Amino acid sequence: MPRITPHIDSKIPERKRIVNADIFVSEAAISEMLDHADRGASENAEVMGLLAGRMYRDENGVYAEADKAVTAKLHADEVSVRFDHSDMTPLFDALDDLDFEYVIVGWYHSHIGIGCFMSETDIRTHSSVFGGSGFAVVIDPIKEELKVFKGSENGPEEASMVVMESHTQMA
Numbered sequence: 716m717p718r719i720t721p722h723i724d725s726k727i728p729e730r731k732r733i734v735n736a737d738i739f740v741s742e743a744a745i746s747e748m749l750d751h752a753d754r755g756a757s758e759n760a761e762v763m764g765l766l767a768g769r770m771y772r773d774e775n776g777v778y779a780e781a782d783k784a785v786t787a788k789l790h791a792d793e794v795s796v797r798f799d800h801s802d803m804t805p806l807f808d809a810l811d812d813l814d815f816e817y818v819i820v821g822w823y824h825s826h827i828g829i830g831c832f833m834s835e836t837d838i839r840t841h842s843s844v845f846g847g848s849g850f851a852v853v854i855d856p857i858k859e860e861l862k863v864f865k866g867s868e869n870g871p872e873e874a875s876m877v878v879m880e881s882h883t884q885m886a
């Protein structure tokens with residue numbers, strides 16, 4: 716089973732962030748998500764996946780590093796998407812193939828031409844999986860938009876993101 720974001724702050728290792736942002740996403744993960752969203756859009760379907768990485772904390776709170784985007788078989792149409800619960804094996808296999816210690820720091824999904832926001836369903840999905848923590852990336856390949864939201868006590872709010880170039884990746 717994948718390791719979901721630790722909800723208890725004390726379990727999150729301390730490390731100072733290099734620049735002020737809520738989440739640091741690798742270039743590789745960004746292109747995986749954008750490619751996936753593009754492929755979906757060509758079939759008029761939303762896509763969805765998980766972000767594997769690490770959570771850290773410093774004096775400004777908790778932040779995340781997302782190194783890889785992983786996905787599995789989906790049931791999708793223009794307005795909704797969910798994992799195929801009859802066969803989650805490919806998702807777990809993809810996670811098992813990751814050659815680094817990770818937690819699931821968040822998830823991503825696409826919207827087809829309606830812009831990037833957290834719908835009521837998205838908010839419910841987010842809080843049932845991540846509680847008040849974790850990140851949600853929303854991509855609209857038609858509008859060429861990408862936004863990231865972070866969980867908070869009052870529901871998801873927009874978060875700041877920095878893209879890490881491969882050679883500057885913090886390992």
Ligand SMILES: [Zn+2]
Pocket residue numbers: 824825826832833834837853
């Ligand atoms: Zn959505």
